[in-house]
Amino acid sequence: MKDDVRKYIYGAIIAFLAVVLSWIGIVYVSSCGVTLTCNRAAFKVDRTPIPTLIPATLPASGVSLPSAASSANPDTCRVPIVNFVGAWAVSEADEADPFYFVDEDGKNCEAVFSDVQVLFNQPNLRGANSLACVSCHSGDLTVAPAQLDLSSYAGIMAGSRREGNKPKGADLLGDGDWKASLLYDFLINEKTNIPGHEQALMADSLLSVGKPFAGVLPTPLP
Numbered sequence: 001m002k003d004d005v006r007k008y009i010y011g012a013i014i015a016f017l018a019v020v021l022s023w024i025g026i027v028y029v030s031s032c033g034v035t036l037t038c039n040r041a042a043f044k045v046d047r048t049p050i051p052t053l054i055p056a057t058l059p060a061s062g063v064s065l066p067s068a069a070s071s072a073n074p075d076t077c078r079v080p081i082v083n084f085v086g087a088w089a090v091s092e093a094d095e096a097d098p099f100y101f102v103d104e105d106g107k108n109c110e111a112v113f114s115d116v117q118v119l120f121n122q123p124n125l126r127g128a129n130s131l132a133c134v135s136c137h138s139g140d141l142t143v144a145p146a147q148l149d150l151s152s153y154a155g156i157m158a159g160s161r162r163e164g165n166k167p168k169g170a171d172l173l174g175d176g177d178w179k180a181s182l183l184y185d186f187l188i189n190e191k192t193n194i195p196g197h198e199q200a201l202m203a204d205s206l207l208s209v210g211k212p213f214a215g216v217l218p219t220p221l222p
């Protein structure tokens with residue numbers, strides 16, 4: 001009699017524990033899956049947001065590169081990236097000298113090479129998650145694809161295909177004919193079979209760059 005009561009009590013306790021454990025198991029598996037390395041409760045890592053380009057068709061919202069601007073801002077210029085790089089390429093301006101372009105609002109504008117370099121140094125130029133040009137085309141020609149160094153003025157001027165570090169390679173800038181240049185081709189066209197070039201540049205993304213120039217434009221424009 002006494003033993004029977006004890007059996008019932010132990011039975012009840014074991015059944016209760018079994019229910020609790022399986023409940024915990026269900027909760028764990030449903031939130032973590034079948035894994036022992038669940039880190040759902042880990043703190044979220046705060047990351048610096050990566051800047052993105054806004055398509056030209058949207059009203060300028062002030063999140064553009066490299067500095068914020070809108071059509072209403074008279075102190076900066078708005079220009080599609082490919083036109084901007086092209087204006088620099090045909091200008092053949094020295095590294096520190098200004099070059100000129102006409103922006104989306106018809107303003108005469110000026111900028112310098114470092115404004116162009118910024119573009120090659122930053123990710124997402126060709127849409128979300130695209131790598132910075134320089135992460136592949138770095139100054140180390142032993143690893144840079146096509147022996148192309150986009151990390152400096154000298155590197156860009158020296159061109160691509162510089163096997164064995166030779167000082168001069170294939171011209172990138174089209175020798176005055178921007179649309180015939182290698183750089184234009186590799187910015188504007190998708191190259192589905194070349195890693196890093198699956199996406200083309202967002203052709204209509206506007207850049208906020210440079211400053212208005214009061215004067216007659218001295219260089220041919222692309």
Ligand code: HEC
Pocket residue numbers: 120125126131132133134135136137145146148150160161170172182183186187194195196197
């Ligand atoms: C993920 C790596 C990667 C990234 C990022 C990348 N490229 Fe390339 N790029 C390549 C590869 C690979 C080739 C082809 C190499 C070959 O044909 O031997 C190439 C070729 C080129 C060429 C042609 C050179 C030639 O002589 O044929 C140009 C110009 C170029 N890239 C410019 C750029 C620019 C501008 C960017 C940034 C907007 C960029 N690349 C980003 C990997 C990359």
